[in-house]
Amino acid sequence: MRLRYEPRGWQRVQQPAQFGRVAVLLGGTSSEREVSLISGRAVLAALARRGLDVIAFDPGERPLAELLDLRIDRVWIALHGPGGEDGTVQGALEFLGVPYSGSGVMGSAIGMDKLRTKWLCQAVGVPTAQFVVLREPQDLDSAVERLGLPLFVKPGSQGSSVGMARIERAQDLKSAWEQALRFDPVVFAESLMPGAEYTVAILQGEALPSIRIETPRTFYDYEAKYLRDDTRYFCPSGLSAAAEEHLSRLAIAAYDTCGAEGWGRADFMMDRTGRPMLLEINTVPGMTDHSLVPMAARTVGIDFDELVWRVLETSFMRTARAG
Numbered sequence: 001m002r003l004r005y006e007p008r009g010w011q012r013v014q015q016p017a018q019f020g021r022v023a024v025l026l027g028g029t030s031s032e033r034e035v036s037l038i039s040g041r042a043v044l045a046a047l048a049r050r051g052l053d054v055i056a057f058d059p060g061e062r063p064l065a066e067l068l069d070l071r072i073d074r075v076w077i078a079l080h081g082p083g084g085e086d087g088t089v090q091g092a093l094e095f096l097g098v099p100y101s102g103s104g105v106m107g108s109a110i111g112m113d114k115l116r117t118k119w120l121c122q123a124v125g126v127p128t129a130q131f132v133v134l135r136e137p138q139d140l141d142s143a144v145e146r147l148g149l150p151l152f153v154k155p156g157s158q159g160s161s162v163g164m165a166r167i168e169r170a171q172d173l174k175s176a177w178e179q180a181l182r183f184d185p186v187v188f189a190e191s192l193m194p195g196a197e198y199t200v201a202i203l204q205g206e207a208l209p210s211i212r213i214e215t216p217r218t219f220y221d222y223e224a225k226y227l228r229d230d231t232r233y234f235c236p237s238g239l240s241a242a243a244e245e246h247l248s249r250l251a252i253a254a255y256d257t258c259g260a261e262g263w264g265r266a267d268f269m270m271d272r273t274g275r276p277m278l279l280e281i282n283t284v285p286g287m288t289d290h291s292l293v294p295m296a297a298r299t300v301g302i303d304f305d306e307l308v309w310r311v312l313e314t315s316f317m318r319t320a321r322a323g
């Protein structure tokens with residue numbers, strides 16, 4: 001049994017019973033397992049408060065096919081990183097015939113791949129920071145030559161700043177490259193964006209107000225994201241109405257271009273001249289109490305429980321075929 005797909009086919013749901021029996025997928029096996037457990041538990045609690053019939057399901061601990069024995073009608077995917085956010089679990093759910101929240105197979109796979117996200121966005125005119133793919137040792141020299149220093153080294157497909165480094169001196173580039181290769185066979189260098197950092201949450205095809213992020217650390221790394229309390233967030237972000245509108249359009253364009261949908265986030269940084277450059281999209285962004293999508297939603301009057309409900313509504317883009 002495969003799922004039937006209708007783009008933008010989410011619907012406003014009034015009664016908890018219309019969702020049927022729901023499993024929140026959480027945990028998993030990626031390096032972001034711990035964050036996913038926190039996101040997932042928060043989502044689970046929100047759905048329970050709203051009166052849904054909901055259980056937790058950790059695909060890191062049991063086979064996904066057990067969803068069928070549990071007679072689950074749909075799932076809320078709260079898995080971050082490879083194996084949960086990259087299209088593989090989405091593909092498995094297609095074959096099990098279980099509708100799921102958020103982006104489908106392709107949008108998830110492309111969204112997990114920072115390099116392909118950049119290639120695609122570049123092709124449609126969504127600006128993204130300059131980059132050089134590091135395939136062999138000579139590429140390290142051309143990266144320094146073309147991008148200058150400092151620069152960033154990133155694995156092609158990890159989240160939560162895992163395996164990333166900011167490089168100040170050319171002689172440190174090789175070890176950062178090798179380090180990143182431990183996480184991913186594809187690694188690239190990206191020019192440093194000196195301006196402010198912004199993120200735009202997307203919910204059911206619309207951009208929410210942007211958030212500006214400031215950290216006293218050298219960048220918004222794993223610690224700044226989840227552990228520190230000196231990271232500062234501004235929402236409204238302080239952009240002019242025109243700049244806000246422009247950023248929203250870029251976020252939606254980036255999302256559409258990658259085939260991502262339903263909900264998520266697009267991350268940007270300003271270049272030297274104050275132009276927003278796309279860093280990446282996140283198809284299953286964090287849903288912890290530090291998280292950014294809930295923060296943006298709150299500013300337009302959507303509280304955490306309502307946000308979680310609306311994300312689950314996106315599962316109606318995919319419906320189980322009869323028979």
Ligand SMILES: Nc1ncnc2c1ncn2[C@@H]1O[C@H](COP(=O)(O)OP(=O)(O)O)[C@@H](O)[C@H]1O
Nearest residue numbers: 152158159160161162190191192193219220279
């Ligand atoms: N090109 C860049 N210039 C300056 N800072 C960057 C750059 N790329 C990433 N960063 C910093 O690193 C953080 C994580 O990078 P990002 O590409 O969004 O990966 P992740 O998937 O880990 O969130 C960003 O939030 C930003 O603070």
Ligand SMILES: [Mg+2]
Nearest residue numbers: 160267279280
């Ligand atoms: Mg990011």
